[in-house]
Amino acid sequence: MKQTLSNPILYLMSISAGLVVANLYYNQPLLHQIATTFGVSDSAVSNVALSTQIGYALGLLFIIPLGDKVSNTKILQIDFILMIASLIAAALSDSLMLLIISSFFIGFTSSLPQLFVPMAAALSDEKGRGRAVGIVMSGLLIGILGSRVLSGWVGDQFGWRTMYYAAVVIMVALFILLKFKLPTITPSYKGTYGSLMKSLWHYFKTEPTLRIATLRAALAFAGLSAFWTTLVFLMEDNFGYGSGITGAFGLFGVVGALAATVVGKMNNRVSSNKILIYSALLLIISWVIFYFSAHSIIGLIAGVILVDLGMQALHITNQNIIFSKNPEARNRVNTIYMVGFFIGGAVGTVLGAEAWKNYGWTGVGALGLILSVLILVVHLVFQKRERKII
Template sequence: MKPTLSNSLLYLMSITAGLVVANLYYSQPLLHLISVEFNVSESAVSNVALFTQLGYAFGLLFIIPLGDKISNHTILQYDFGLMIIALLATAFSNSLLLLIVSSFFVGFSSSIPQLFVPMAAQLSNSENRGRSIGIVMSGLLIGILGSRIISGFVGEIYGWRTMYFAATALMLLLFVVLMFKLPKLTPNYKGSYSSLMRSLWYYFKKEPSLRLATIKSALAFAGLCAFWTTLVFLMEENFNYGSSVTGAFGLFGIIGAFGATVVGKLNNKVNKNKIILISAFLLLVSWVVFLVSANSLVGIAIGVILVDLGLQALHITNQNIIFSKNEDARNRVNTIYMVGFFIGGALGTSLGAIMWQHFKWTGVASLGIFFSILIIGIQLIYNKKNYS
């Protein structure tokens, strides 16, 4: 018998998604502090954020498909063990190399929230699926943005290592709660792990809507990661502010995150192609605002609200599209989509650091504008084919 998706369970999944995914983003407002301690360049220290995101992408690829084969409780037990060890290793790192390696495994093990998005879709009926996905994704995005606020203040007052010790304790507590409260789901897939992984390619080839959704969201997330990776450098250079102010900009992004539930409900009423196009235009406008706001804190705050709202609307709509098909393979479909999403993030992090190094903020904003124009172009070209 399928468990009932109560509001309490739905919000537990949302909170868990936010707390775990926060592990990926604690480092971003702390990059300047880390570069000073290890006496390395801004470009070199950006590899901490880059390898965290790469680790997340690998975790999505190799862990999340198991949600179609293995009990969710079993996956959580092994994953949280690795996560806690990796967070402790990060906190004790005495070199940039060790920090980069441990950050990779923090990212790898913190992919677990992506089990909850298809789980919410599975336990919901078709009428409430958009709302359920929206609520889980709200928690996810609030975790992404809130993590920067918390780590910025903790890093500036207590040092960057304290943030990772606190995260370790929080993950221990969360694991205990999940073991008691989360229903145990046992999937029906009986094939081998290798056949499970091979089937990823099958679904990627089979579903043009999945491929398009992945490309559009990857481009949007690339822009967002370029912004957050380089914002701390802009704050230091143009405003002489530290990590706490950089992290505080996440407060404005949370405004956009709360729009996720609204977007989820709209998905059941409004044409999805229209929502995607509006979202892409929001992204474009946000990057134009960033371009002209290198010396304006108000302009940057407005841009943060717009860019997070645009990404959230695009992301939820794309997920609603891909989860409406292949009910027995939702974890694998989500794997394909999210691997592309975070490869886009890693690309944005790397290109953002390069653009900052050579062209400063103008280069970063121009990169975001370019990504947004690509999304609009893809949507306009393939909208006629009704792939979504």
């Protein structure tokens, strides 16, 4: 098999990645409304976001490796049925615990976008791989950020449950489109599912560049998750704004997401080492701005643009590095990377909620700054091991 990656298929994967991953983030601007509905604290309701991210990480771990063994169409069919059922359950939840459980399965089944990223890399030649990965990741990042805008507005206008019902409609329509348009990829791996999963440890153990890239990504996403989980509480307490305004901040982050294609192309011309250093510096600068912007909307906007730009540049470069090796196992390599990425996000959600609870926005800002500095330290300490790649 050697299919070519046409632009229509590439952009279909990009849009699909954005629409599916949006399911993970609809809840964040709605947390205050959900807390009010069930009469619970801000700290307790943050478990909705946490369970979604944990579910996503486990979905990556147990579903995405199948991309190296089972055709993508079979995975999509089963996964979409479970995803739609989980979204319906969330909309109908009559207790916080039921919503937390439903959110876990929403996260678990919404790992599908990570099938599209290795697929784009596999169907591209060496010269076009950075561009292809960048375009798919651009769609994914826009989905993450746009989901907050959409859910914030829907929550303000119609209530938080309506957003979940709308997600059901979107997923049904997307499934029909993918069923007829997405090419079938038949992987070559012939081993058992057990041996497939065992091989994850082999790649993690033998690929230092993969381990370092995963650690960088986990630290970066921990900071980003801490920010988005607590922003809704800051906006309510310090500015008196609801979920609509909070979600609208995602529009400013789209600036960073749109840089994905540019960053992907840069990976073919500029040293990955330089891009990673600049990315870490952007994240540090953004968190310095956040730290001093507890009462400044302009500061928060500037920070959102820079933090998403830094995050995107770091993420695309990491993936371009890890996809450059082991072409027969791109789904498994991506699984390891993305599991670490979202475990970082889950930890960041917990730490962010605790920092807000105990120290307010100052604590959140300090947390994000520490995590960003650690990214730079980790990269500078371990970059010698990556020189053969980057």
